[in-house]
Amino acid sequence: MASAPALGQVPASGEVDIAIIGAGAAGIAAARRIAAARRSYALLEASGRIGGRVATGAGVFGIGHDRGAHRLSSSGRNPLVALGRLEGLRLYDPSPARRLNVGLREARDNEYDDFTAAVRRASRAIAAAGEAGRDIAAARALPDLGDWQATVAFVLGPLFCSKDLDQVSTVDFGRAEDRSDDLVCREGLGKLIAAAAKPLTVELDSPVRRIDSWGRGRIALNTARGVVRARALIITASMNVLVSDRIRFDQPLPKHVANALAALSLGTYDRVVLELPGNPFKMADDQRVIFKTTAARSMALVGRVGGTDLAYAELTGNLGRELSNAGEAAMVAFVGDFIAAQYGADARKRIGRTEAVRWSNELWIRGGNSAAAPGSGASRKVLAEPVQDRIFFAGEAVHETWWGTVAGAWVSGERAATAALRYIGVTPPSDSPARIEGRKKSP
Numbered sequence: 001m002a003s004a005p006a007l008g009q010v011p012a013s014g015e016v017d018i019a020i021i022g023a024g025a026a027g028i029a030a031a032r033r034i035a036a037a038r039r040s041y042a043l044l045e046a047s048g049r050i051g052g053r054v055a056t057g058a059g060v061f062g063i064g065h066d067r068g069a070h071r072l073s074s075s076g077r078n079p080l081v082a083l084g085r086l087e088g089l090r091l092y093d094p095s096p097a098r099r100l101n102v103g104l105r106e107a108r109d110n111e112y113d114d115f116t117a118a119v120r121r122a123s124r125a126i127a128a129a130g131e132a133g134r135d136i137a138a139a140r141a142l143p144d145l146g147d148w149q150a151t152v153a154f155v156l157g158p159l160f161c162s163k164d165l166d167q168v169s170t171v172d173f174g175r176a177e178d179r180s181d182d183l184v185c186r187e188g189l190g191k192l193i194a195a196a197a198k199p200l201t202v203e204l205d206s207p208v209r210r211i212d213s214w215g216r217g218r219i220a221l222n223t224a225r226g227v228v229r230a231r232a233l234i235i236t237a238s239m240n241v242l243v244s245d246r247i248r249f250d251q252p253l254p255k256h257v258a259n260a261l262a263a264l265s266l267g268t269y270d271r272v273v274l275e276l277p278g279n280p281f282k283m284a285d286d287q288r289v290i291f292k293t294t295a296a297r298s299m300a301l302v303g304r305v306g307g308t309d310l311a312y313a314e315l316t317g318n319l320g321r322e323l324s325n326a327g328e329a330a331m332v333a334f335v336g337d338f339i340a341a342q343y344g345a346d347a348r349k350r351i352g353r354t355e356a357v358r359w360s361n362e363l364w365i366r367g368g369n370s371a372a373a374p375g376s377g378a379s380r381k382v383l384a385e386p387v388q389d390r391i392f393f394a395g396e397a398v399h400e401t402w403w404g405t406v407a408g409a410w411v412s413g414e415r416a417a418t419a420a421l422r423y424i425g426v427t428p429p430s431d432s433p434a435r436i437e438g439r440k441k442s443p
């Protein structure tokens, strides 16, 4: 393999300064920074495509849509916004971004106020428990929210964290920063990530199966296509992949690191994409609809995705996992029943074709987003430290406050690259340019 790499390409096998496992947002950001510092890298991706949990495809509908991440959160300081604009992609504000439904109708002003106040009270109570050093299950810190209890628990738990609140640490939840002011990319976030990766060389279908880091020599990465040796390593594989036996470490990870990986397991964020021809439920473009509920088993709906007739039914947390395990038919059946319960029995007939997206079943992802288990609120900090001075973790799970987002993954990738460059004695560029030139020739 790659005995005579083409000029300007990094070989899939051979020696490089820094190797990166995974070409999702974090891995691409890391590679761009290393390329900007004019050092060699190998960006190794297990699957046959780049982007990880960012993917734009047409599915059965023939209409491009995001299958994973859809919004650029906290757009005012999200580094991908500038990049998207530079690439000429159309970013827009999906306003009004959220809607609350009570039964068949939209919530009245006073109900919006009550809901917003209940979300704030709950968030503050969870954060206050964490700040007071009570690293307990967020569910235990919830105040009495009256008839908003189940709705707020769903929004803050499964929808925000991919996990139910009894599995989420108060400390971890309390550190999450505000993620409003979203932007949506008309062409799909996958196109933005693809544009970011355009100047890079990515080795697809190259799963890293074993990492040998014994001694002070180069780290050896055993892939299905050969061995790559690197002076430093950045690992961006998801926590659920890392705790499986899909990647083996010849040197067992320190116990506190292994514990942190396990504590930050991914919850479930799967979805059914459905056609709703003619916008029967009168949703605005990319609007997320929350339903007032008294049941723990709820879902959110995102309407008119990218201005099309497609919608997302978000199946998250315990319910999402249960349905996903039961299979596509069970997911679609639940969504049909839920829509009928919310909009009336006839509403089911308005649903056209459907397609389930099961991130929890994707071999090299295995879930939605990370959330720290109760008692493990410091886990992200642990992963921000290198192992053996030269193995760096990156990805959404490693960002302390912006976890669960593309931006958090991106920034953590850049940080890991900076640290890895320093380790090999290179002063990193002070900032990553929005545009990087050409490909880095391997040594």
Ligand SMILES: Cc1cc2nc3c(=O)[nH]c(=O)nc-3n(C[C@H](O)[C@H](O)[C@H](O)COP(=O)(O)OP(=O)(O)OC[C@H]3O[C@@H](n4cnc5c(N)ncnc54)[C@H](O)[C@@H]3O)c2cc1C
Pocket: 021, 022, 023, 024, 025, 026, 027, 044, 045, 046, 047, 050, 051, 052, 053, 054, 067, 068, 069, 070, 071, 072, 073, 206, 207, 208, 209, 236, 237, 238, 241, 246, 247, 269, 270, 271, 359, 364, 365, 367, 368, 369, 394, 395, 396, 397, 403, 404, 405, 406, 407, 409
């Ligand atoms: C349904 C859904 C909706 C979401 N919506 C949003 C949203 O609207 N906005 C937002 O900001 N975020 C959203 N997120 C979260 C966001 O998608 C993730 O936080 C982010 O994409 C994670 O990027 P990452 O680089 O950390 O990891 P990943 O995207 O998981 O990338 C890791 C890569 O590593 C590869 N890999 C794994 N193991 C190996 C191996 N052994 N060898 C080589 N390669 C390997 C994987 O194939 C993958 O490509 C959503 C997530 C989901 C699931």
